[in-house]
Amino acid sequence: MTGAYDAVVVGAGPNGLVAANLMADAGRSVLVLEEQPTPGGAVxxxxxxxxxxxxxxFSAFYPLGAASPVLRDLGLExxxxxxxxxxxxxxxALPDGGWALLHRDPERTAAGLEGHHAGDGDAWLALTRQWDRVGPALLDALLAPFPPVRRGAAALRDLARTPALAPDLLRPATGLVRRRFGSQAARLLLSGNAGHADLPVDALGSGAFALLMTMTGQRVGFPVPTGGAQALTDALVRRLLAAGGELRCGVRVDRVLTDGRGACGVRAGREVVAADQVLADVLAPALYEELLDPAVVPRRVRLGLRRFELDPGTVKVDWALDGTVPWEVPPEVAPGCLHLGDPAGSGQGDLVLxxxxxxxxxxxxxxxxxxxxxxxxxxxxxxGDPREVADDVQARLERLAPGFGARVLARRVLGPADLEARDRNLRGGSIGxxxxxxxxxxxxxxVPGLGRAESGVPGLYLASxxxxxxxxxxxxxxxxxxxxxxWHARR
Ligand SMILES: Cc1cc2nc3c(=O)[nH]c(=O)nc-3n(C[C@H](O)[C@H](O)[C@H](O)COP(=O)(O)OP(=O)(O)OC[C@H]3O[C@@H](n4cnc5c(N)ncnc54)[C@H](O)[C@@H]3O)c2cc1C
Structure with a gap:
């Protein structure tokens, strides 16, 4: 065995790095082991x-990061x-060539929607007021450990005081929009945000998610780290090292070791690192089916995993353009994040982010x-061939912005296998x-019955x-x- 730590974190994605920071803050010795040559996972x-x-x-816009009490409390600034x-x-981008725009100022968002349909502006402001009463507590409850007893109670109390919103949180996004708005612009603006998760707009839960993303975007924006997503990771790493934590990249953990009491370290090739606790920023099936000895995985977890479902695959295209995007109908104010297509369309590729x-x-x-x-x-x-998907996405951009292709200095296509090769948690191109x-x-x-970070194996926690x-x-x-x-270490 080499070294001995209070905790080893497997994976330096944002979740692994947050976990390591909090362990180091509590005075625990912690080592993060990351397979890739650089830290950050999908950041x-x-x-x-x-x-x-x-x-x-990979990821680019961080509304949830900016609104998250977890990241805020780390003081990464x-x-x-x-x-x-x-x-x-x-x-x-609307089919008629116009745009539905979300601003950080609700009055501005409302004024734009009013231009698409008389009455939608007021309807937007009413929805915003209702969300403002409930949303912050709801987001806090969502980001708290499950079950969120205190924060959940606060969210329920706020919801009870806002009866007009409660049914919309339970409705699919399609129903929520139909009930409140007349324009296609409002429908697409809200339901496009359900597309940030793999939630069809007619599925239960999609209304709540569409509202969460849209209204969080309106409150805190869709901010990006200055200089690149890597800057968020770099801040997490700097903070970790300052708190006494350690990070080693280029080390793939291939086993979580257990003894009679539970997790006791990890193995990476021929190297063994002893630790009292292991926090795994890895995909759940990888943890239970690859990193652990099957004999120590509780039966209910093994059975539950048979029904574990990945989210869809992803094809991502990057372009270096030698000019700005030549929109045929430029948006009145330039947006950072764009949605193209109709999330209520028939196929998985109908919405492009x-x-x-x-x-x-x-x-x-x-x-x-x-x-x-x-x-x-x-x-x-x-x-299929990711390049064909990339050509199709580029053709859609070309229709909205004739001359787009002529501005391309360089293009990169990352299909499901490429994404997974750069971060094994992105299995089959799943991003969630x-x-x-x-x-x-x-x-x-x-899997049914877990819902908490405890993995079912003492001393081992699922952190991804x-x-x-x-x-x-x-x-x-x-x-x-x-x-x-x-909590377990204290006991
Ligand atoms: C293309 C794309 C776009 C996205 N866009 C956004 C967005 O705009 N906004 C947003 O909020 N989210 C976005 N996401 C989602 C977000 O990036 C992820 O939800 C988030 O990164 C998950 O963090 P994580 O720490 O759980 O896992 P990851 O970020 O995947 O990190 C896991 C890390 O663990 C390492 N690892 C895994 N197994 C081992 C092992 N056995 N040994 C050592 N290391 C290991 C991996 O190499 C990786 O570095 C996007 C994701 C993708 C792929």
Whole structure:
């Protein structure tokens, strides 16, 4: 055995790094082991396309990060993190050539929607007022360990005082929009945000998720770390090292070791690291089916895993453009995040999410150019050619912005296998650590009966987005795992 730590964290994604920070803050000796050459998981940037451009390799916009009490409490601004905002938060390209725009100022969002349909402006402001009474407590409860007793009670109390909103939280996004708005612009603006998780707009839970993303975006924006997503990771790493934690990259953990009492360390090739506790920022099936000896996995977890469902695969395209996007009908105010297509369409690739990153943060590429990306989903297990999907996405952009293709200096296509090769948690191109549908949420995540960071093996905690409350960069699964580990250590 080499070394002996209070805790080893497997994986330096945002959740692993949050977990490690909280362990180090509590005075525990902690080592993070990361397989890739650089830390960050799906929060990294690179200049592979062009030396003058910074592209976020995976995730880009962090509304949940900015609203998350977990990340806020870490004070990452003191470790070099600064946020940048686009002039408009989000723009959904409408089929008639116009735009539905989300702003940080609700009056501005409402004024835009009023222009699409008389009455939608007031309806938007009414929805915003109702959300403001309930949303913050709801978000806090969602990001707290499950069951969120105190914060859940606060959220229920606020909800009881806002009866007009409660039914909409239970409705699919389609029903919520139909009940309140007349324009296609409002429908697309809200339901496009349900597309940030793998929730069909007619599925239960999609209304609540659409509201959560849209209203959080309106309150805190869709901010990006100045200089690239990597800057968020760098701040987490700097803070960890300052608190006494250690990080080693290029080390793949292939076994979580157990003795008669529970987890006692990890093995990476021939190296063994002893630790009292192991916090795993890995996909749930990888933890239970690959890293653990099957004999120590509780039967109910083994059975539950048979029904574990990944979210869909993803094809991501990055472009270095030698000019800005030549929109045929430019949005009145430039949005950072873009939605193209109709999430109520028939196929998985109907909605395209995209980002104008230099518009959002001028440090991403030279003035007058654009570091751009887009992604769309494909079925899990899909065996097609990602380049064809990329061509299709680019053709859709070309229709909205004739001359787009002529501005491309360099393009990169990352299909499901490429994403997984750069971060094994992105299995089959899934980006959420498992589906976000209700059947795999709360007490059902990752398998029925868990719902907490405790893995079923003493001393081992699931710290990744496979655990409640799931995908997105907010740090909650990592924080929940650290809190559980610290609670058990004290006992
Ligand atoms: C293309 C894409 C776009 C996205 N866009 C957004 C967005 O705009 N906003 C947002 O909030 N979220 C977004 N997400 C989701 C978000 O990035 C993830 O939910 C988040 O990164 C999950 O964090 P994590 O720490 O659980 O896992 P990850 O970030 O996946 O990190 C896991 C880490 O563990 C390492 N690891 C795994 N197994 C081992 C092992 N055996 N040994 C050593 N190391 C191991 C991996 O290499 C990786 O570094 C996006 C994701 C993708 C892929």
């Amino acid at each position: 990294r940037s690179d200049s592979e396309l062009h030396p003058d451009f910074v592209h976020d390799t 003191q470790h070099g993190l600064t946020w940048a905002h686009a002039p408009a938060v989000l723009g959904h 995209a980002g104008q990153m230099t518009t959002t943060d001028p440090r991403r590429s030279p003035a007058g150019t654009e570091a751009m990306w887009a992604y769309t989903h494909v079925p899990q297990g899909w065996g 650590g498992g589906t976000a549908r209700l059947r795999q949420q709360l007490v059902l995540r990752p 987005s496979s655990a409640h409350p799931g995908g997105g960069v907010h740090g909650a699964p990592g924080a929940n795992a650290a809190r559980a580990a610290l």
